[in-house]
Amino acid sequence: MSGIIASREAEIVEEFSLFDEWLDKYQHLIEMGQKLTGVDEAFRTDAYKVKGCQSQVWLQPGIENGLVVFRADSDAAITKGLVALMVRVLSGAPAVEIVASPLSFLEAIGLREHLSPTRSNGLVGMVKQMKLYAAAYASQEASHG
Template sequence: MEIKEIQEEIIDEFSMFDDWMQRYEYMIDLGKSLPLINEEFKTDDNIIKGCQSKVWVHAELEDNKLVFTADSDAIITKGIIAILIRAFSNQKPQDILDADTDFIDEIGLKEHLSPTRANGLVSMIKQLKLYAVAYQTQIED
């Protein structure tokens, strides 16, 4: 499935909820289903800078597609990274680089986060794209 289709799916799912409490609960549920990072990758190198809570993200290239795993020590943050990983994992690095992140605004996520969490969200997106840049150069070599 392409990134755009996954993003549309996420938008549809979030639109089913009437209020933000329900959406937060849904995000927490998504966090529980997150493909968890192996303990060996819970290192300082894999911590996303700019997040208030600890968020670890690891990327591996499988069949020219990036596969992300992650974890966080905060339940809402875990839900946020789960949404991003769902959209960008198992995709080609170039597709990740080309993808927009408007779906985040469309589900209203940014406006319902505290300023520090919103900054963390931006840092998470930036880190996933940095992984894509790093692995894209490996594919081209």
């Protein structure tokens, strides 16, 4: 699959291939989270909260130059790192590409388990919200021709 999302995924897979130890991998993830620009204060509300059983995620969607952009945040460090990863892959991509993306890179970097519904960390809900938002924008674009 080609496209902006696929090339970003490939870049991340290569980046993570440098780490043999789980600890290094998680530390890298946490650092990515620390560099994340969180959401605007106005979006840090229940309306933009993706509820997880264990950690919370906030998602701020928007449109810039016809592309879907996301800003996001979390109260837990690992979740925040995963959120940063998702934002890096999906934000600024065309809506149709976001909807179609299987996000298979998580498997390749050994973090697939975090996207399991049983993790209840808010990440599954966030990805669902991102795709829903992109789908809504894509159908709006299509109807406006």
